[in-house]
Amino acid sequence: MARVLLLFAHPALEKSRVNRPLAEVARASGVTFHDLYEAYPDFDVDVGAEQQRLLDHDVLVFQHPFYWYQPPALVKQWLDLVLEHGWAYGTGGTALRGKRWLHAITTGGREAAYAREGFNRFSVRELLAPLEQTARLCGAEFLAPFVVHGTHRLDADGIAAAAREYGALLAALREERVEFAAAAGAARLNADVSAVVRP
Numbered sequence: 001m002a003r004v005l006l007l008f009a010h011p012a013l014e015k016s017r018v019n020r021p022l023a024e025v026a027r028a029s030g031v032t033f034h035d036l037y038e039a040y041p042d043f044d045v046d047v048g049a050e051q052q053r054l055l056d057h058d059v060l061v062f063q064h065p066f067y068w069y070q071p072p073a074l075v076k077q078w079l080d081l082v083l084e085h086g087w088a089y090g091t092g093g094t095a096l097r098g099k100r101w102l103h104a105i106t107t108g109g110r111e112a113a114y115a116r117e118g119f120n121r122f123s124v125r126e127l128l129a130p131l132e133q134t135a136r137l138c139g140a141e142f143l144a145p146f147v148v149h150g151t152h153r154l155d156a157d158g159i160a161a162a163a164r165e166y167g168a169l170l171a172a173l174r175e176e177r178v179e180f181a182a183a184a185g186a187a188r189l190n191a192d193v194s195a196v197v198r199p
């Protein structure tokens with residue numbers, strides 16, 4: 001079994017419609033669930049504890065809503081502090097080599113808006129370029145994001161379907177049933193789950 005670390009970041013969980021049920025599925029899925037805003041309401045990240053947690057896992061999943069086309073601020077603070085020179089990158093910085101890194105993202109905008117001719121001009125995967133390059137610099141393999149688009153228009157059935165899909169992906173990551181080459185090349189992991197997950 002792969003050891004999956006889920007780094008959850010939502011600054012206003014009490015208002016969440018979509019991430020909350022997804023997080024509930026994740027908590028029950030056997031991954032290590034770590035709520036960053038709960039752990040660090042003052043952004044005072046415990047670097048040693050975070051680094052040890054990373055060392056103890058094979059797959060890193062960052063779950064968060066899309067805020068201004070990027071993760072919420074605490075994820076940036078976490079990256080700035082935890083991925084130290086000589087530990088995550090640079091001379092002797094090999095701690096994340098070979099690990100898998102992916103984002104599970106919810107967006108208010110619909111998928112059609114995240115296209116060249118659409119309102120947002122770029123896909124979510126394209127907008128994650130700095131994170132993809134950060135993973136690459138650290139020697140980790142960046143996988144396509146799992147994206148739930150159009151959250152404002154999702155009804156209860158749509159949210160439940162997204163949560164089921166997310167649970168199935170987390171189970172496949174734990175059970176090492178994900179085709180990593182296909183998952184690295186896709187635009188969105190859940191565009192065609194059968195292309196990246198073995199039964």
Ligand SMILES: Cc1cc2nc3c(=O)[nH]c(=O)nc-3n(C[C@H](O)[C@H](O)[C@H](O)COP(=O)(O)O)c2cc1C
Nearest residue numbers: 016017018019065066067068069106107108109151
């Ligand atoms: C500060 C802020 C910035 C946002 N920026 C974006 C954005 O750049 N693109 C987008 O599609 N949705 C954006 N949204 C909408 C959120 O992504 C959406 O409300 C969230 O994914 C829904 O998940 P939740 O129900 O778990 O909060 C933004 C929302 C807030 C509050």
